[in-house]
Amino acid sequence: EKYTIVDKDTCIACGACAATAPDLFDYDDEGLAFALLDKNKGNVAVPDELLEDLADAYDGCPTESIRISESPFNGHADQPV
Numbered sequence: 001e002k003y004t005i006v007d008k009d010t011c012i013a014c015g016a017c018a019a020t021a022p023d024l025f026d027y028d029d030e031g032l033a034f035a036l037l038d039k040n041k042g043n044v045a046v047p048d049e050l051l052e053d054l055a056d057a058y059d060g061c062p063t064e065s066i067r068i069s070e071s072p073f074n075g076h077a078d079q080p081v
């Protein structure tokens with residue numbers, strides 16, 4: 001299982017991730033990204049059919065703000081993975 005969360009402290013609202021993975025990421029009022037599946041808690045497993053989009057978004061983020069872990073984040077983007 002894979003979980004994802006956006007570190008909003010480092011996201012620069014570049015806009016790449018939701019263009020790459022529109023089912024996984026969206027932007028808030030300030031243009032900062034969040035994980036759609038769980039309102040950026042990072043505790044809902046990414047469906048298998050979206051894992052490729054997830055990998056592409058991860059690779060495409062210029063600030064490495066997209067985090068991926070095999071265990072849930074539970075709202076903490078900075079947890080060790």
Ligand code: F3S
Pocket residue numbers: 006010011012013014015016017018031032033060061062063064065066
């Ligand atoms: Fe932010 Fe990275 Fe997406 S900078 S808007 S999380 S591609």
